[in-house]
Amino acid sequence: MKAGKKMNDQSNRKKDPLEGVTLKMMLTDVINLFGCKDIYKMTEINSFNDEPPMFNKILKFIRKNPWAIQKIEKMYRGNLETIEKMKSDGTISKKDLALGSGTGGRKTKY
Numbered sequence: 613m614k615a616g617k618k619m620n621d622q623s624n625r626k627k628d629p630l631e632g633v634t635l636k637m638m639l640t641d642v643i644n645l646f647g648c649k650d651i652y653k654m655t656e657i658n659s660f661n662d663e664p665p666m667f668n669k670i671l672k673f674i675r676k677n678p679w680a681i682q683k684i685e686k687m688y689r690g691n692l693e694t695i696e697k698m699k700s701d702g703t704i705s706k707k708d709l710a711l712g713s714g715t716g717g718r719k720t721k722y
Contacts, residue, residue, distance in 0.1 A: 629692055635681065638688040639671055641695045646687070655683045 652660035657680055659670040674680040
């Protein structure tokens with residue numbers, strides 16, 4: 613009886629949109645959407661303002677700072693629908709890892 617109830621609870625629960633998404637994947641999508649300069653303006657994370665911005669340096673900094681992780685997660689969650697649409701339209705491909713290749717987007721302070 614308990615196993616059946618557990619299965620029911622799991623099927624009724626909404627899937628977390630971040631389940632299976634790594635910080636690296638989130639960061640890549642957010643950079644492709646906004647570009648490094650706009651992310652710097654929104655988050656004030658200095659690594660995004662470097663010339664040229666270096667993905668691994670940015671990722672390393674974010675991993676070490678919980679407040680920075682929260683900002684990137686908030687940007688990702690808030691734009692998940694747009695990111696998924698861009699991926700399905702082919703605007704962002706899985707191979708598109710270039711920094712600052714975003715198409716613009718909402719410019720909200722996070």
